[in-house]
Amino acid sequence: MAYFDAASAAPLHPVARQALLASLDEGWADPARLYREGRRARMLLDAAREAAAEAVGCRPDELVFAPSGTRAVHSGIAGALAGRRRVGRHLIVSAVEHSSVLHSAEVHRADGGPVTEVAVDRAGAVSPSSYAEALRPDTALACLQSANHEVGTAQPVAEVAGICRAAGVPLLVDAAQSLAWAPVEGDWSLLTASAHKWGGPSGVGLLVVRKGVRFAPQGPADERESGRAAGFENLPAIVAAAASLRAVRARAAEDAARLxxxxxxxxxxxxxxxxxxxxxxxxxxxxxxxxxxxxxxxxxxxxxxxxxxxxxxxxxxxxxxxxxxxxxxxxxxxxxxxxxxxxxxxxxxxxxxxxxxxxxxxxxxxxxxxxxxGAPVSAAGAAAVEDRGDALVVDAVGRRCPIPVIELAKVIGDVPVGGTVRVLADDEAARLDIPAWCEMRGQEYVGEEPADRGSAYVVRRVS
Amino acid sequence: MAYFDAASAAPLHPVARQALLASLDEGWADPARLYREGRRARMLLDAAREAAAEAVGCRPDELVFAPSGTRAVHSGIAGALAGRRRVGRHLIVSAVEHSSVLHSAEVHRADGGPVTEVAVDRAGAVSPSSYAEALRPDTALACLQSANHEVGTAQPVAEVAGICRAAGVPLLVDAAQSLAWAPVEGDWSLLTASAHKWGGPSGVGLLVVRKGVRFAPQGPADERESGRAAGFENLPAIVAAAASLRAVRARAAEDAARLxxxxxxxxxxxxxxxxxxxxxxxxxxxxxxxxxxxxxxxxxxxxxxxxxxxxxxxxxxxxxxxxxxxxxxxxxxxxxxxxxxxxxxxxxxxxxxxxxxxxxxxxxxxxxxxxxxGAPVSAAGAAAVEDRGDALVVDAVGRRCPIPVIELAKVIGDVPVGGTVRVLADDEAARLDIPAWCEMRGQEYVGEEPADRGSAYVVRRVS
Known part of the structure; x- marks a missing residue:
């Protein structure tokens, strides 16, 4: 048995387990209360905040604990946008952010807020200059992940943070995938993370807002966590999260080299x-x-x-x-x-x-x-192929990924060099996978045309 | 040592502890994933949902787990208001709801939504008729706690639910204080609760939305928990919460009688x-x-x-x-x-x-x-007393609770029956405590008048 999905959730770190057990007895009371059980809970919370802040590289009073990384992102983006409302409402995100960021951007757009989605290269990275170009006088906030959760590509966060800082625009960094390895470099303004990505328990996110960043928490008021994360603190889990972050950091260089x-x-x-x-x-x-x-x-x-x-x-x-x-x-x-x-x-x-x-x-x-x-090596084929000499039409409508690409691959050799294959398909993946196939196989992707059902993807045989 | 603040947070129930430990090993993975660790987590989540739904008296697919009781209330009110937007925006709450409900109402009011706050009697209870009177054609939602968190008074939830149902208005019941004891009776539409009130761990709230209730989740979209509670599920804690709810219910009758x-x-x-x-x-x-x-x-x-x-x-x-x-x-x-x-x-x-x-x-x-x-029995007194025959003036401006009441009590015997004492005070508590003192001591509270600083509270000696 091998679990190879640590980017979704990591198994609980032994140190997290130990800290959780210890604080179940000491940290169940309300840290806002003045009696001894409350004071004990408050001390655990304060100590966890200091440990987490040290790992992030911020002041303890800049960091609050949210119920998850997703909630930290939602609150962070909403609060930063509201805090800069006078400047404007323009939001910048990269096209490869975590869904929590993109869903926040969707809500903002639905509410009339302008959003710029910065494109990435074929490796999944943004270029700092594309953030520079996206900045406008009414930009309220820019967001960039420290590293991508699906392909692992690190983003040029420090450079983008410098560009944003020079423009007076705060940068929110979603550090969910990288915080276990190192603090985020550069002059960022807000940061979010999620404990269960580094072996902490679920139920704990981090939201860091640097001093001086305008921030107006949204939603109903609540006194806890400086008014930035409503609800009773998830205390034993917070202690476990902070303890395991310290523990993974202590071995980060060694573990990183091995992995x-x-x-x-x-x-x-x-x-x-x-x-x-x-x-x-x-x-x-x-x-x-x-x-x-x-x-x-x-x-x-x-x-x-x-x-x-x-x-x-x-x-x-x-x-x-x-x-x-x-x-x-x-x-x-x-x-x-x-x-x-x-x-x-x-x-x-x-x-x-x-x-x-x-x-x-x-x-x-x-x-x-x-x-x-029935991938191309075999002879079986279910799609209807219409031969017009040098222009074949493959009807893969109603067929799911990867069938349209398989059908294309099967017939490309049937047209002469310079001839075209039109693949009719209504599966969303075809729009991505047919051009990607062309790129991989050195064929020419001519483009997409509307068709009766779905689209026609036109490919020219080059070799 | 005696911990007498169970209404804030209860120490972890032994069954919760046991369930938490067991599910730390089995329930850390993402329940949305298809591999074995994910399927195991999904099974634990499903079982916890069934157990909690049984204790609530609802269908499992009507119940989602939120990160806290507070967040369950925030999401529940926002979603129910948005779901009934076409009907209107009027919100009814009682004056003694938990701050999470009142803060939700404040946000709604700040956004232009009309709010009616239903008054309570001296015992802290609402009357069903006051809810009936508060209902309007544009009422989107009514909220009522099952029992009060500060004084323990039970509310007539079943009657109010009936009245709301007859008017076609959903009732949200904040059951945080009572769910450990019994299901909420009556034909309510939404229900919220908090696990750490019944000896479950922190980080788990319940939000129940009955089938057929119009509900539009607010905030950025998220696929988890039927789109009603964003973020990775707080899984081992959810399992522990459900297990301890079953356990406290099993002994509820016995424990209730003792307490x-x-x-x-x-x-x-x-x-x-x-x-x-x-x-x-x-x-x-x-x-x-x-x-x-x-x-x-x-x-x-x-x-x-x-x-x-x-x-x-x-x-x-x-x-x-x-x-x-x-x-x-x-x-x-x-x-x-x-x-x-x-x-x-x-x-x-x-x-x-x-x-x-x-x-x-x-x-x-x-x-x-x-x-x-220096309460009244003693002679010490720091407030300046101005004697105008049958009308004494006590200047307690700048003095905090309970001093204004103490000063009043000290001098009431110095005016003749029928005479008045004017207490000048700028402490907020005086507005409540001086009339309450009059009620307790059988003196007449005449009323409050504006003064140079703070207010003048006028009391007439009756006996």
Missing amino acids: RELTERIRARVPRLVPEVEVVGDPERRLPGIVTFSCLYVDGETLLHELDRAGFSVSSGSSCTSSTLTPSHVLRAMGVLSEGNIRVSLPPETAEEDVERFLSVLPGVVAGVREKL | RELTERIRARVPRLVPEVEVVGDPERRLPGIVTFSCLYVDGETLLHELDRAGFSVSSGSSCTSSTLTPSHVLRAMGVLSEGNIRVSLPPETAEEDVERFLSVLPGVVAGVREKL
């Missing part, structure tokens, strides 16, 4: 072991524990199930594994293949043998899924 | 042991474990400290014990004395000896505080 070596192995060997694979994300500027790749002609959900049966827990950004049946917005923004997508995110304690076993199992699993789907 | 006997003892004996005391709240229709009283001529903060030194942890609604220096809104709405206020709320495991010890210690503690403050 980086293991993910480097996967990055290097998967393309050699499995045909038609695209490893995505920046190979250098990245988190130590995450590696993500997509397998052509593979259905992500089946792949997840087969890997689970083989004893590996991983996640996927493929459309068939999301409840909305759309591919991950991160992969879409990067313009990379989404079909057969797998994110491997290793917990610090990952054994080398488990990675090796994963590498030995993966090729067979992928081949098995491809065989079942 | 009722103990609080009855305090209700009956405190007025005999301590002079000048008002026991507040309904003597019959009340929670089993709460009893609240106020001591004339006593400073609540000093009283709390002295009781803490004597080994008793209690809370207080006196102005001097709140960060805003205003008396509890509950005591204010009831029109009862707020000075020297003490709420005793007993956990189920309270030992009879501890209650007896409390009763033996209390008279000396109160007498000591009164002596220090």
Whole structure:
């Protein structure tokens, strides 16, 4: 059994467990009360705040505990936007932020607030200059993750923070994926994080608002946590969260080096072991524990199930594994293949043998899924193909990812070089995966045209 | 050591502790994931939801877990108001709701929403007819607590629910103080509760929305908890919360009978042991474990400290014990004395000896505080008294509760029957405590007049 989904949630750190147990007895009372049980709870809360602030690199009175990373983001964005209302309402986010950031931006947009979504390159990184270009006189807030949760790419946060600072615009950094490894560098204004990403318990997020940042908490008033996180403090869990953050930081350099070596192995060997694979994300500027790749002609959900049966827990950004049946917005923004997508995110304690076993199992699993789907090597085909000489039409309407790409791959050799294939499809993933396939196979993606049902994706054979 | 503040937070129930420990190992993963660790977490979450729904008396799919009782209230009110936006925006709350409800009402009012605050009687209860009168064609939502958190008075929830149902208006019941004892009766539409009031861990609230109630979750979208409670589920704590709710319910009848006997003892004996005391709240229709009283001529903060030194942890609604220096809104709405206020709320495991010890210690503690403050029996007095024959003026401006009342009590005997005393005071508590003193002492409260600084409170000597 190997759990390779630490970027979703990490198993509870032994130190977190120990701290949780100890504070169940000492930290259940209301820290706002003046009697001894309350004072004891207050001391635990204060100590946890100091420890967390030290790990973040801020003052304790700049940090509050929220019920989750998601809630910290929601409160942080809403409070910062309201605090700068006089300046304007313009919000900047990157296209690859966590859904908590993008959903906050959607609410803001629905309320009439202008939002600029900064694009990323094919590795998933923003460029500092694109943030500089996005800034306007009415920009209230800019948001940028420290590193991407799906592909591991590190963002140029310090540079973007400098640009924002020079423009007088606060930058909120979602540090959920990186805070376990190091403090966020640069002159940022707000920061959010989530304890269960570093082995702390669930139910604890961090919201940091630097002194001097205008901030107006939204929603009903509440006296707790400086008015920035309503509700009774999740106290034993907060103590456990702070304790485990210190513990993971103490071993961060060592753990990072080990994980980086293991993910480097996967990055290097998967393309050699499995045909038609695209490893995505920046190979250098990245988190130590995450590696993500997509397998052509593979259905992500089946792949997840087969890997689970083989004893590996991983996640996927493929459309068939999301409840909305759309591919991950991160992969879409990067313009990379989404079909057969797998994110491997290793917990610090990952054994080398488990990675090796994963590498030995993966090729067979992928081949098995491809065989079942009738990937291009085989002759079976269910899509209707209409031959107009040098312009084939493939009707894959009603067929789900990865079928439209499989059908395209099967017939591309049937048109002469210079000829085109039109793939009719109504699956969302096709919009992303057909261009990505062209990029991978050196064919020309001509473009998308409206069709009776869905769209027609036109590909020209180049070689 | 005796902890008598269960209405703030209860120590962790042994069953909660056990369930928490067990689910730390099984319930840390993301319940939205399809691999085995995720499926295990999902099973725990589903089982907890079923157990909690059974205790509430609702369907599992009507119940979501929020990060706290406060957040459940905030989300519940906002969602119900938005869901009924087409009908209107009128909100009804009682004057003695928990601050989470009143703060939600404040936000709504600030946003232009009309709010009716239903008054309570001197025992702290609303009358069903006052809710009937408050209903309007544009009423979107009514809120009523099942029982009051400061004085223990039970509210006529079933009757009010019936009235609201007949008018087609949803009723939200804040059941934080009563859910440990029994399901809420009547045809309510929404319900909220908080696990750490029944010995569950902090970080878990319940929000129940009956099928058929129009509900539009506010804030950024999130897929978790049916879109009604954003953020990663606080899973091991949720399991512990549900387990301990079952456990306290199993012993509820027995525990309630015991606690009722103990609080009855305090209700009956405190007025005999301590002079000048008002026991507040309904003597019959009340929670089993709460009893609240106020001591004339006593400073609540000093009283709390002295009781803490004597080994008793209690809370207080006196102005001097709140960060805003205003008396509890509950005591204010009831029109009862707020000075020297003490709420005793007993956990189920309270030992009879501890209650007896409390009763033996209390008279000396109160007498000591009164002596220090120079209560009426003594001759010391610092307020300037201006004698105009049958109309004395006492200048207590700048003096804090309970001094204005003490000064009034000292001089009332100096005016003839029919004469008046004008107390000049700028302490908020005087507005509540001077009329309450008149009621207790059978003197006539004439009224309040504006003065240069603060107000003049006019009292006529009747006896």
